[in-house]
Structures are given as C-alpha cells and as structure tokens.
Amino acid sequence: MENATRLDRYKRLLSMLDDKFKEEITVQDIENTAFYSYRNINRIFLSLHQETIGQYQKRLRLEKAAEYLKFSNQSIADIAYDVGYSEISSFSKAFKKHFRCSPSIFRNSYDYRQNLTKKIVLDEEFDEDYKPEYTVEELPDLKIMYLTYYGDYDNIKAIKDIWEQLVIYALKKKVLHDKTPFIGEILDDEEITDVLKCRYNAAVVLDDDKDVDEEGLFRTKIIKKQKYAKFIHKGSHESCDETYAKIYTYWLTEMPMELADKPTLEFYINDESNTPEEELLTEIYIPVE
Structure with a gap:
C-alpha cells in the first residue's frame, strides 16, 4: 500500500469522525473507512492526536454541548440528547469529568462572565447605545x-x-x-x-x-x-x-x-x-x- 493511499484513508476517517461525531460510529465503520484493524488505526490516531478515537469522539460531543450551553437556551436534557447521549445522568457525569463542573454551573458561569464583561466594557470604553454594524x-x-x-x-x-x-x-x-x-x-x-x-x-x-x-x-x-x-x-x-x-x-x-x-x-x-x-x-x- 502506498503512503498516499494510507494518508487518503486517514483523511477520510478524520472527515467521518468530524462530520458524524454526534452519531454512533461503530468499530466496523472505522475499519471500513481506514482499511486497518481498529487496534492498529487507533494506535496511529493516538500518535497523531495524543488521544484515542473514542476520546476524540467524546471530546467533540462534550465541546459541542458546551457551545450549546454557552450560546443557546436549549434545556440541558435536549442538549444531551442532541450530542448523542440517551441519558442525562451519563451526559452530566461525562461533562463534569471533562470540564470539572456540571452543565448548569458551566452555563451560569458563562452568563455571569458575559454580563460582567459587558458592564466593564460599557463602563470603561464604550457608549451604552453602541452596536456593531452588520x-x-x-x-x-x-x-x-x-x-x-x-x-x-x-x-x-x-x-x-x-x-x-x-x-x-x-x-x-x-x-x-x-x-x-x-x-x-x-x-x-x-x-x-x-x-x-x-x-x-x-x-x-x-x-x-x-x-x-x-x-x-x-x-x-x-x-x-x-x-x-x-x-x-x-x-x-x-x-x-x-x-x-x-x-x-x-x-x-x-x-x-x-x-x-x-x-x-x-x-x-x-x-x-x-x-x-x-x-x-x-x-x-x-x-x-
């Protein structure tokens, strides 16, 4: 197998993981895309990304959930389901382990920091009626x-x-x-x-x-x-x-x-x-x- 072919298969695998990280991706899906055994492609992936395929998928899900908490008014339960968790308890446990705080604390903390930043900027630099043009x-x-x-x-x-x-x-x-x-x-x-x-x-x-x-x-x-x-x-x-x-x-x-x-x-x-x-x-x- 030529190196170019191996690289193409790796790129297809990475594209699949990035595009479908909210979905259930099976070992068979990964092996069919990479044309390696799961064990071997996982070793290669770990050396390139400093995390396993499973850790990569989980991190993308939790980071997307954090974006929803930061920028949307969706309920925590809906966010958990949207990023691929069927049980909110499993989602909350995984989120807390990754971000070292619960989803609700993360959301409340961001709201507080957003309001504080706005107050500081308004008080120190800008007119209260200022809005960026778009x-x-x-x-x-x-x-x-x-x-x-x-x-x-x-x-x-x-x-x-x-x-x-x-x-x-x-x-x-x-x-x-x-x-x-x-x-x-x-x-x-x-x-x-x-x-x-x-x-x-x-x-x-x-x-x-x-x-x-x-x-x-x-x-x-x-x-x-x-x-x-x-x-x-x-x-x-x-x-x-x-x-x-x-x-x-x-x-x-x-x-x-x-x-x-x-x-x-x-x-x-x-x-x-x-x-x-x-x-x-x-x-x-x-x-x-």
Missing part, C-alpha cells in the same frame, strides 16, 4: 482547498506558516488568480477546546469548474450555502479579538436571530504584504439561522 448575507456553496492548523489561535507565526504552505501549493496547482478569495474557517471555540486542539482551516476558494487532486495534508470540500451576519474588522489580524469581543458582548446578547451550528468564516480582503497594517480588512461571517 449586514445579513447568504453565501452560496463554496468549493475550497485548505490546510488545517491545530493549536493556539494566538500563534500568528504558526498560522502564517500554514498560509505560506497553502499558497505555494495553490500556485503549484495553478488555482490562484487576481480574484481568488482567501478565507479562514474557525472550527473551535478556544474558551471550550484545549488551545492545542483548536482547528483552523486556511483556505482558498476554487472556481466551480476547477478540480484539484488532494495531495498530502491538503484537502478539498464544499462549504454548504449558509446565511451569515457579516461584520467588518479593520486593522491587524492580531487585533481581530477586539472586534469579536464587541460582536459577542453587544450583538449576540440581543440578536434577533439564532446562531447556526456552523463554523465562523473570515474573508481576508487585501494582501498583507503590501497593505499597511491599519488598512487591512477582514470580513467576519457568523452563521445564523
């Missing part, structure tokens, strides 16, 4: 080629290295032109996911008629059509946190729409190499129902 837009299906970064979102150097690899590969594949959109897909919430396991996809949008063979860790997929609230950040990428703080403090606490369970997208409008830092523009797309 528009609501629906993006069509986006075919992307991407490379995944794992780690702390604040590690700008490491993320830039991922982008450099992606651009070199995209040039090699001749998929870049003057109007090619460059986007970041933010898959995890660093308040919930361990920073070393946070995922960020550096991506270029492919033309509809362009097909690219996947090589190595470079992958392609379709981001399905979705409605978003679009915000504009002006300034360095490092300062994006300030805009996100405004969004989540002022807008999401009173928003007229529900958050959709999809990743946030960032569109990078200008070239960092020839644009002054203070003039850089990032379009932030937050998915909504």
Whole structure:
C-alpha cells in the first residue's frame, strides 16, 4: 500500500469522525473507512492526536454541548440528547469529568462572565447605545482547498506558516488568480477546546469548474450555502479579538436571530504584504439561522 493511499484513508476517517461525531460510529465503520484493524488505526490516531478515537469522539460531543450551553437556551436534557447521549445522568457525569463542573454551573458561569464583561466594557470604553454594524448575507456553496492548523489561535507565526504552505501549493496547482478569495474557517471555540486542539482551516476558494487532486495534508470540500451576519474588522489580524469581543458582548446578547451550528468564516480582503497594517480588512461571517 502506498503512503498516499494510507494518508487518503486517514483523511477520510478524520472527515467521518468530524462530520458524524454526534452519531454512533461503530468499530466496523472505522475499519471500513481506514482499511486497518481498529487496534492498529487507533494506535496511529493516538500518535497523531495524543488521544484515542473514542476520546476524540467524546471530546467533540462534550465541546459541542458546551457551545450549546454557552450560546443557546436549549434545556440541558435536549442538549444531551442532541450530542448523542440517551441519558442525562451519563451526559452530566461525562461533562463534569471533562470540564470539572456540571452543565448548569458551566452555563451560569458563562452568563455571569458575559454580563460582567459587558458592564466593564460599557463602563470603561464604550457608549451604552453602541452596536456593531452588520449586514445579513447568504453565501452560496463554496468549493475550497485548505490546510488545517491545530493549536493556539494566538500563534500568528504558526498560522502564517500554514498560509505560506497553502499558497505555494495553490500556485503549484495553478488555482490562484487576481480574484481568488482567501478565507479562514474557525472550527473551535478556544474558551471550550484545549488551545492545542483548536482547528483552523486556511483556505482558498476554487472556481466551480476547477478540480484539484488532494495531495498530502491538503484537502478539498464544499462549504454548504449558509446565511451569515457579516461584520467588518479593520486593522491587524492580531487585533481581530477586539472586534469579536464587541460582536459577542453587544450583538449576540440581543440578536434577533439564532446562531447556526456552523463554523465562523473570515474573508481576508487585501494582501498583507503590501497593505499597511491599519488598512487591512477582514470580513467576519457568523452563521445564523
């Protein structure tokens, strides 16, 4: 078996685990996808991710539950069922072991911190009537080629290295032109996911008629059509946190729409190499129902 074939099977396995983590994935499903015995693929997975396949599935479920507790008004019982737990007692036990607090304490703690942050920001920096400006837009299906970064979102150097690899590969594949959109897909919430396991996809949008063979860790997929609230950040990428703080403090606490369970997208409008830092523009797309 060639290494490329092995890598393709690993990528298919990872895609299945990410897409279907709320569902019951059997040992047979994993073996049929990876073409390895469960024991052997689990050893490989553990060496790459520092956790077993079972631990990975469980962590994704609990982190998704934490997102629902943080951003929705769903009952704890409904959240438990939604992420794949048939009994709330099993969910509560697993949640407490992972986050070291019960689901109800986690939700109450976040509400308290959200209100405290809002009060501090209002008192110290902003007008009480301030609201971030946004528009609501629906993006069509986006075919992307991407490379995944794992780690702390604040590690700008490491993320830039991922982008450099992606651009070199995209040039090699001749998929870049003057109007090619460059986007970041933010898959995890660093308040919930361990920073070393946070995922960020550096991506270029492919033309509809362009097909690219996947090589190595470079992958392609379709981001399905979705409605978003679009915000504009002006300034360095490092300062994006300030805009996100405004969004989540002022807008999401009173928003007229529900958050959709999809990743946030960032569109990078200008070239960092020839644009002054203070003039850089990032379009932030937050998915909504």
